[in-house]
Amino acid sequence: MQHTHEILEKIKTYQTIILHRHMNPDPDAIGSQVGLKEIIRTNFPDKKVLATGFNEPTLAWMASMDSVSDEEYENALVIVCDTANTPRIDDKRYANGGFLIKIDHHPNDDAYGDFLWVDTSSSSTSELITLFALENNLEISPEAARLLYAGIVGDTGRFLYPSTTTRTFEMAARLRKLDFDFAGLSRQMDSMSFKIAKLQSYVYDNLEIDVNGASRVVLTQDLLKEYQINDAETATIVAAPGRIEDVTLWAIFVEQADGHYRVRMRSKNLVINEIAKRHGGGGHPLASGANSYSLEENDQIYREMQEVAKNK
Incomplete structure (x- = not known):
């Protein structure tokens, strides 16, 4: 509770607040970033609140980013949501403000910022933003609720992952009470295009x-x-192998335009983020990302995964 109160005091202090999140965003990244923006705007309508970053086409249904000038960073409060380390922060001007806050639920391997609220027991950063609002008796608009609910659902795999806790359900229930199109959001998050279905x-x-x-x-x-699919769209099928009962942990190696591979790693119950760290990545114990620069490194990563599965 102390963390949320201190963040609120900083928000009250600054007239301009700029919100960042990680590159290649997922629903939790945008949900927490723009959900927090909506909460601040609702409760402090006199403040300038901006969300910056690349507009990801596959998540255009969630929100659009703002145009932020260099001058607006002068003496601004900058809050980075859902981003474990500085290389992954979208828009490198995050360090140009007057004060920097990190709000995240990933392992805190890169403790950047002037103030940090990192809770690795949280299912998502959207859960933390919801908690922040409720603990400080802030009004949550229906639009903020829609965004935060989408973020929680996205990072819990519709409440299937072990990170889902009693508090996760409590936060989701509080958001569900608000008047957003719950059925429409659920359909949106459960649907896929025909080309994605073919890729799956x-x-x-x-x-x-x-x-x-x-x-x-x-x-x-x-x-x-x-298949006429870009890298961002491949994120929608990452969970697919986990539906097979014989699969314990898995990796999807996605070749990039420059020839290296983006490695999306997932596990049902075995720790895999140490493998990711050895290959230029990191993340949660059961959900991580890495980079590979050759077919040989692809094979090495898979061998390391096989060793983890063998020694379970």
């Missing part, structure tokens, strides 16, 4: 699974072009 079918047809449940699939640039 490819993943199932080509998934390699070893005897201990370690699995992988590679999505090449040629394949992405054939």
